[in-house]
Amino acid sequence: MNPALSVVFFTVLAGLGQGLAVSLALGVLAGLLAPSGAFLGWGLAAAIALLVAGLVASFLHLGRPERAWRAAAMWRTSWLSREVIVLPAFIGLLVLWWLARRAGDWPAALSAWLALATIALALLLWLCTAMIYACIRFIQEWAHPLTVFNYTxxxxxxxxxxxxxLAAALGEGRLLAALGPFALAATLAAGAVRLASFERNARLRPASTLQSATGIRARKLTQLAMGMSAGSFNTREFFHGVAAASVRHIRLTAMLCAFVLPALLMAWGLLAASPLPWIAAVGVQLPGLLTERWVFFAQARHPQNLYYQRVA
Known part of the structure; x- marks a missing residue:
């Protein structure tokens, strides 16, 4: 597939915002963050900004952005429509929580309910986003439960x-001490699941053959050209144009930057009383996640590529 950078940025930024919101919710439920504290306010603002930035990026992929609202019409059968509904609802919930925090004194029970609702909607949004791809049965690289686990x-x-x-930079030592080990464990788990999906996809074999795709029943069949003098929608949308060796190098870079190096930096951060390793972990992980998400789309082999095997 040819990855659309707008979708790459949307899925990474939205997932980052969801994860930050869930982290804040866990901090509130564990009594590590004051319901009206400044750190919670800054954290919610950052999560909202990331989600809105991802939403804006997603509009760049649309041919007619003014008609984006119509995507919600098929919510009964479409995971994309469900995502279109859940994402604004999640942003609205975070905005409501941010406004309630600014109101000052308010019942602690309300803070707990807002935190629980945040976790529930974040999980639902991850499910909707992942199922957009996992439900496409003819793309074998996506159509498996590991896609949902990867996104989450x-x-x-x-x-x-x-x-x-943020906790290390702003002096929230209790929150850092509580969430730090979970951040390391979650990163290692995410890397392990992503590696498992790479191993699975490497063993896949197309259900169709070049003979069945072209209708030519010759025992030995080799395609030398795509059969036209210029490209088409099919060749632009479903071919990324990067050599297989380069994709392998990009995949290795993604694993190192998204999981391995951040894990090492976090291990250093847990041992050292310095915010530098944590800030460096974010700086390394974000481009690694963007690279990983590019690979997620690029590794998918659309069945039509059996017909347009070689762009020449």
Whole structure:
């Protein structure tokens, strides 16, 4: 597939915002954050900004952005429509929580309910986003439960790392001490699940063949050109144009920057009383996650590519 950078940025930024919001909710439920504290306000503002930035990025992929609202019409059968509904609801919930925090004294029970609702909607949004791809049965690389686990764990891990980085920078030692080990564990778990999906996808074999795709029943069949003098929608949308060796190098870079190096930096951060390792972990992980998400889309092989095997 040819990854759309707008979708790459949307899924990474939205997942990061969801993970940060869940981290803040866990901090409130555990009594580590004051319901009206400044850190909670800054954290909610950052999560809202990330989600809105992701939403804006997603509009760049639309041919007619003014008709985006119509995407919600098929909510009974479409995971995309469900995502279109849940995402604004999640942003609205965070805005409501941010406004309630600014109101000052308010019941602690309300803070707990807002935190629980935040976790529930974040999980639902991860499910909707992942199922957009996991429900496409003819793309074997996506059509498996690991896609849902990948989106959820990567979003949660990146949000926990960002929350720990903010806690380290702003002096929230209790929150950092509590969430730090979970951030490291979530990053390692996300990396392990992503590696498992890479191993699974490497063993996949197309259900169709070049013979069945072209209708030519010759025993030995080799395609030398795509059969036209210029490109088409099919060749632009479903071919990323990067050599297979380069994709392998990009995948290795993604694993190192998204999981391995951040884990090492977090281990250093847990041992050292310095915010530097946590801030560095965010700086390394974000481009790694963008690279990982590019690979997620690029590794998907659309069945039509059996017909347009070679763009020449």
């Amino acid at each position: 764990l990567i979003g949660l891990a990146s949000g926990l790392v960002l929350a720990c980085s």
